[in-house]
Amino acid sequence: MxxxxxxxxxxxxxxxxxxxxxxxxxxxxxxxxxxxxxxxxxxxxxxxxxxxxxxxxxxxxxxxxxxxxxxxxxxxxxxxxxxxxxTTNETSFFRTPRIWDYFAQQFLPRWFDARPDTPLRVWSAASSSGEESYTVAMLCEEFRLKHPAFRYRILATDIADGILSKAAAAHYRGRNIEGLRQTHPELLDKYFSAQGDGFCAGAALRANVTFRKHNLHERPRDIGPIDVTLLRNVLIYFDADGQQAVLENVRRAMAPDGVLIVGESESLSRFDMGFQYEQPLIYRNPRGRP
Ligand SMILES: C[S@@+](CC[C@H](N)C(=O)[O-])C[C@H]1O[C@@H](n2cnc3c(N)ncnc32)[C@H](O)[C@@H]1O
Known part of the structure; x- marks a missing residue:
């Protein structure tokens, strides 16, 4: 000093x-x-x-x-x-709507048809304050209403302790809750309850989400095998070597045939590491764990 x-x-x-x-x-x-x-x-x-x-x-x-x-x-x-x-923690509910259309309308029905008895494992790999994880939870809950046997677990990780505490508290207000009110008012009513100057995610959503600290640059321990990984709007902060290392780590935790979803300004096209392009922003892990 x-x-x-x-x-x-x-x-x-x-x-x-x-x-x-x-x-x-x-x-x-x-x-x-x-x-x-x-x-x-x-x-x-x-x-x-x-x-x-x-x-x-x-x-x-x-x-x-x-x-x-x-x-x-x-x-x-x-x-x-x-x-x-x-760290920059910018996020929102239903960020990039086409991803959520894919998840609800294509991925979930196909997945459940193929594996009706297996719980779906989702990883929100840079979860920030939890909006992404609770978006998954809302869509899974909606799917479960039509398919009561459907089960799922969401693991939400981030490197920043402060933002993970907010995510676990699940209390939202301001711009993000207004966004949810505008795009999905029925889901806000159904899965959140008014609390203080904002809204709190209810037990149905929280019961299936676990928050944990994890640095994507470290090998995942006790994570996986994961069926769907959301690695969105975080690769952009790393250089090419860092992105490659993170993608290798993420792949280690993914199940064979698992789906990887990236953010709108992210692409895996310059990495030759086995992820197969499926649709814009959506990739598949054909080989599974190395
Ligand atoms: C912009 S937010 C993205 C949140 C969400 N995935 C989305 O797309 O809305 C980026 C998050 O990545 C987290 N982050 C940054 N570096 C990380 C690292 N090395 N390991 C894990 N998380 C990291 C930040 O703390 C932040 O919460």
């Missing part, structure tokens, strides 16, 4: 956080982002990263990003907050 005189404090406890951050310190911060999450940020992302970290420096009364780098090295607990800050 740098000498304490570096921690100049304004009257009232607010600190003056340095405005000009030297290139080496910026690079060191980008390196930390990559080291802990695999997310690769270019210089263009500096303003965003600086804005997010500034709040944390203020909380820690640190005036200087070099001090913050030392805290990150010295205190493993800080890594948790750092990951919460540097």
């Amino acid at each position: 740098r000498p304490s005189h570096a921690l100049s404090s304004k009257a009232g406890g607010a600190v003056d956080i340095e405005r000009e951050v030297d290139p080496a310190t910026r690079r060191a911060l980008f390196d930390q982002v990559r080291r802990h999450t695999g997310i690769v940020m270019s210089e263009r992302k500096w303003t965003m990263l600086e804005g997010r970290l500034r709040r944390r420096l203020r909380e820690l009364t640190l005036p200087d990003y070099r001090d913050y780098l030392e805290v990150l090295e010295a205190k493993p607990d800080e890594v948790r907050d750092f990951i919460d800050l540097v």
Whole structure:
């Protein structure tokens, strides 16, 4: 830690956080982002990263990003907050509607026809605050109304503890709940109940979803075999090597013939790793686990 005189404090406890951050310190911060999450940020992302970290420096009364780098090295607990800050958790219910049309109208009927006695295993592999997992749960519940023998389990994982706590609390308000109200008002009524200034996912949805911390850059342990993996809007944050490594890890957890669904600006076309293209954004794992 740098000498304490570096921690100049304004009257009232607010600190003056340095405005000009030297290139080496910026690079060191980008390196930390990559080291802990695999997310690769270019210089263009500096303003965003600086804005997010500034709040944390203020909380820690640190005036200087070099001090913050030392805290990150010295205190493993800080890594948790750092990951919460540097990850982008943008998500929504029924994001990319054509995926959900495919899942409800094509995938589920075919899957259940072929395996009426086997529970379906779904993995939301970068679940953020849970909207994706509860979208799956709503569609599975709707399917179960017509096919009572249908069973399913959803595993939802993310690298960021803070967002996983929100997902497990399942309390939604604002833009995302308004989006659900506009596109699927009947499902909002059926599966959520008003609570405080928002809505809470009900027991029918929550009973089938488990949230767990997992870094996609690590080998999946106790995950799988998975029949449907949603790996959406997360590959874009990694470079080509990182994407390849994540896809290899994901494939390890997938069942033979399992389906992989990616985000709208993601494609597997440049990776030769055995996933077979089925439809835009939808791939199949023909070989199963290596
Ligand atoms: C933009 S959100 C996507 C959420 C959802 N899949 C969707 O498409 O709406 C990206 C999520 O990926 C998570 N993430 C980033 N790096 C990760 C990693 N290495 N392992 C697991 N999750 C990661 C972030 O915490 C964030 O919640």
